[in-house]
Amino acid sequence: MNLLADAIDWIMAPAQWQGPDALHLLVFQHLYFTGLAVLIASVIAVPAGWAIGHTGRGREAAVGISGAARAIPSFGLLILLVLLLGVIHKPEAAMITFVILAIPSLLAGAYTGFEAIDRSVIDAARAMGMSEWQILFKVEIPLGLPLLLGGLRSAALQVVATVTIAAYVNLGGLGLPIITGLALRRYDMVLGGAILVAVLALAVDGLFSLVQRLVTPHGVRTSQGIARSSRGPKNPTAVPVRPLVKQEGRK
Amino acid sequence: MIEFRNVTKLFPDGTIAVDDFSLVAPSRKITVLVGSSGSGKTTLLRMVNRMVEPTSGGVQIDGEDIVNERPVLLRRRIGYVMQNAGLLPHLTVADNIAAVPKLCGSSHRAARTRALELMETVGLDSHMADRYPSQLSGGQQQRVGVARGLAADPNILLMDEPFGAVDPIVRAELQQELIQLQRELDKTVIFVTHDIDEAFLLGDQVVILATGAKKLQVGSPSEIIENPADDFVAAFIGVDRGRRALRIKHTPNGPVLVDTEGRTQGTLVEDER
Numbered sequence: 214m215n216l217l218a219d220a221i222d223w224i225m226a227p228a229q230w231q232g233p234d235a236l237h238l239l240v241f242q243h244l245y246f247t248g249l250a251v252l253i254a255s256v257i258a259v260p261a262g263w264a265i266g267h268t269g270r271g272r273e274a275a276v277g278i279s280g281a282a283r284a285i286p287s288f289g290l291l292i293l294l295v296l297l298l299g300v301i302h303k304p305e306a307a308m309i310t311f312v313i314l315a316i317p318s319l320l321a322g323a324y325t326g327f328e329a330i331d332r333s334v335i336d337a338a339r340a341m342g343m344s345e346w347q348i349l350f351k352v353e354i355p356l357g358l359p360l361l362l363g364g365l366r367s368a369a370l371q372v373v374a375t376v377t378i379a380a381y382v383n384l385g386g387l388g389l390p391i392i393t394g395l396a397l398r399r400y401d402m403v404l405g406g407a408i409l410v411a412v413l414a415l416a417v418d419g420l421f422s423l424v425q426r427l428v429t430p431h432g433v434r435t436s437q438g439i440a441r442s443s444r445g446p447k448n449p450t451a452v453p454v455r456p457l458v459k460q461e462g463r464k
Numbered sequence: 465m466i467e468f469r470n471v472t473k474l475f476p477d478g479t480i481a482v483d484d485f486s487l488v489a490p491s492r493k494i495t496v497l498v499g500s501s502g503s504g505k506t507t508l509l510r511m512v513n514r515m516v517e518p519t520s521g522g523v524q525i526d527g528e529d530i531v532n533e534r535p536v537l538l539r540r541r542i543g544y545v546m547q548n549a550g551l552l553p554h555l556t557v558a559d560n561i562a563a564v565p566k567l568c569g570s571s572h573r574a575a576r577t578r579a580l581e582l583m584e585t586v587g588l589d590s591h592m593a594d595r596y597p598s599q600l601s602g603g604q605q606q607r608v609g610v611a612r613g614l615a616a617d618p619n620i621l622l623m624d625e626p627f628g629a630v631d632p633i634v635r636a637e638l639q640q641e642l643i644q645l646q647r648e649l650d651k652t653v654i655f656v657t658h659d660i661d662e663a664f665l666l667g668d669q670v671v672i673l674a675t676g677a678k679k680l681q682v683g684s685p686s687e688i689i690e691n692p693a694d695d696f697v698a699a700f701i702g703v704d705r706g707r708r709a710l711r712i713k714h715t716p717n718g719p720v721l722v723d724t725e726g727r728t729q730g731t732l733v734e735d736e737r
Contacts, residue, residue: 337549340550341544
């Protein structure tokens, strides 16, 4: 009668790891959807965010668009897109939904990363004769990377949790046991699926926190944190970002 | 030689930062622009490396109009030292200094050698080469800033309140070293400060500016102290106070000089000739 124990029993049962709906296949599907959606969203949002951060233009538009995108309920959008695009385009509909979900965090991560850089650093880089592209690649991108990774991390986390709804339109993933279980009133199955989603989300988060640590430039890591911004208030919808790792120096 | 020819700078918000300013900064001399904040001195400085474009008028370097040169290339051959050093936080000391030679096409190794050489010139121990700016004191960062300004061996060095953010003792030290350095290197320097004592200490030519980069007086420190152009300049440089207002006091051992506070500053000696 212990639901949690039942759920764990369900996960452990050999039957769950066989056949076309074996759990490892569902995990793989789940990660595939997540990875692809975040990748597509990055290709769109990161260059756009960098352009906004570098030029300082279009920030209001970006805040507006990402605010609106955040307000869209993913489930409703998915169903709407399936209806609009037709039943044979379900994978595309799902992918568009997840990409839209991932974009705001990535966009904010890309441009707040640039905005957090001390203006005098950019000024010095320009005064020493760096071209705009050199400023972008040698100064802004490396210094903005930790905050971008923060955006990537929160985007991946949101998507990995939301991919669960893909099962509603028969696309598999770890939502499948949850939805099937609900229909069958098999709550061990529902909870088992939910536990797996949660574990997956924690694993993704842990992985990104590690990567974030690795990409923080050394000189910034050893200092008291990233240089303060002098360009006015931060984006209120900015992604939650870990305080920059106050790790003991490398040597 | 750097020549400002009737430059004016009107910012988009309507402020006239610089109003019809002309000046010649002679080669291999230190020209100091001094004035309170809002006098347009930094704007003038940044016109020389095209970080600011004048609204009208122009700047010439050795008779050549700088508008004919690409800003990026112009900046690489002009050293720039700013307040708070402006070092790139993700690069080591050596990489910060080596950045300009590398931009100019030096190999990694040549740039590194040059960086280590310059660290010695500005009095930084070579074991700091692989530290990051955040691990240095303010004075050390500023030395790195000076070394970086000199890295491409420019003829011109622009210094924007470079010692403004360090404590007075370190500032005095850096000022003396700059004088020493200039003796060896003979650069054409434009130095911006709001500290009149710093201006008189370092400047071969001192330009006192008021709002809108209005020239109140231009001359050597001696010329200005001996003959201030008007009451405002006299008040600004403080001819009537502190170390610049000395009285003769006769003591049994001969005349001495006393400042307004009553402290003895030195003795009056006879001219040797």
